[in-house]
Amino acid sequence: MDDFFSGFAELFTQYDVLGAFWVNIQLTFWAALLSLFLGTVLALMRISPIASLQWAGTAYVTIFRNTPLTIILTFTYLVLFSQLGLSLSENLNTTFYWYAVLGLAVYHAAFVCEAIRSGVNTVPVGQAEAARAIGLSFLPAARMVILPQAFRGAIAPLGNTLIALLKNSTVAVAASVATETSSLMRTMIEFRPDLMVAIFLLFAVGFVILVIPIGLGTTWLSQRLAVKR
């Protein structure tokens, strides 16, 4: 048993485990911000009265929701960087990092859009009709009446999307981000196969510690902020 715990201690001293988790948290933070913005715009497009915007929103969601994340992230590396030579920075690792954020954001924006749309469905039709009746056009009606209620109804599914995003951030290794957890895990397994079980537990427990508070937090918020009808 002592051996087992000293294995953990060794892993922590030999490798920057916390640093790797921190990279995933940062990736998740930026991708969450960007996908929340993009997803809101997409949801607005899908509920707007303009047919071409509806169509474009639906097309986006269909395409990105059905493309595996690994393919999107590999695309950023193989096509944007390798073939087209689009660099975001002088430093390659910075370039890959922001490509990973971009890839994660465009993918999860599709899910955010659908979460918000499910929130919109919790808003009674009468609210939208009332907004129109007092002379608000689509955007002001959405901004002042529909979206504030929709977000409060969408907290739980948005929380699920955030949890998925956090775990999916480990796919960033496909976009050459070599400092995050799944890359570190590969390195650790390569060099310390004698501590395989400890390595596995370390990352499993690490993600549990990160994910559980998000789940508890969003459940609490969704109950507290739900519009009582």
Place this chain on the structure above:
Amino acid sequence: MRKHTMGLLAMAAASTLALSACGGGEVGAPTGEDTAAGGGDTIRIGIKYDQPGLGLQDGDSFTGFDTDVARYVAGKLGYSEDQIQFVETISANRETALQNGDVDMIFATYSITDERKELISFAGPYFVAGQDLLVASDNTDITGPEDLEGKNLCSVTGSTSAENIKTEYAEGVQLVERGGYAECATALGSGAVDAVTTDDIILAGLAATEENAGKFKVVGAPFSEERYGVGLPKDSDQCEDVNAAITEMIEDGTWEQLVAENTEGADYTPNADLNPPTPDACA
């Protein structure tokens, strides 16, 4: 409605059949029978399926230096060609595969290290590779790791080579880490990186493939020592026999011939100071 359901069922049944037909045709998949290590009718040998020149799946046959050495050694242990079953063992699974008895031995660019020796045993080495660089064939300004200042270098995430570059030469080198060496070769071909690094014989194998022939060259200034051993279950009694087979292979000239055959067209000679190696004593 009923007709609809029947149609769906029929479709599901048909696709299951189609899938299982594919599964049945798979080559080298480990089978349930005969899981006891050694002694059985067949010998299961772990190799890599994606490393040109070393262990490569080509349709239903396997080519490369590792597979050739494996065939030679298995032959000396008394197994005929059709008694050899090749099984894919990716880097992360090698120790587990040996411990569980999924494979009897492993020939997969498997470097002998103390950490691995705690879990498994090694025979050999049968080859000593060194970390080297692969560059475009017309490149003259990279002759060793010290010329990498300000250059982009590609290696595989989690590999020894990538770690080595990070700890020894990280300053001024931009390391791109990919999932496999073939992707690195693509990046080198498109000019996205200036060099690819890993063990010299792996680079030679990459350069010798049909699609890369003539495009790349191995720099030939190895800067590490990777001793490829034969992975065996812990305290296996086959170690002595495998070592004897390797020694014989080196003495009768087969070793040299196999190296030459598998790196043909890559302009590569193994480090002569360390090769051919003498197998370590079995512990």
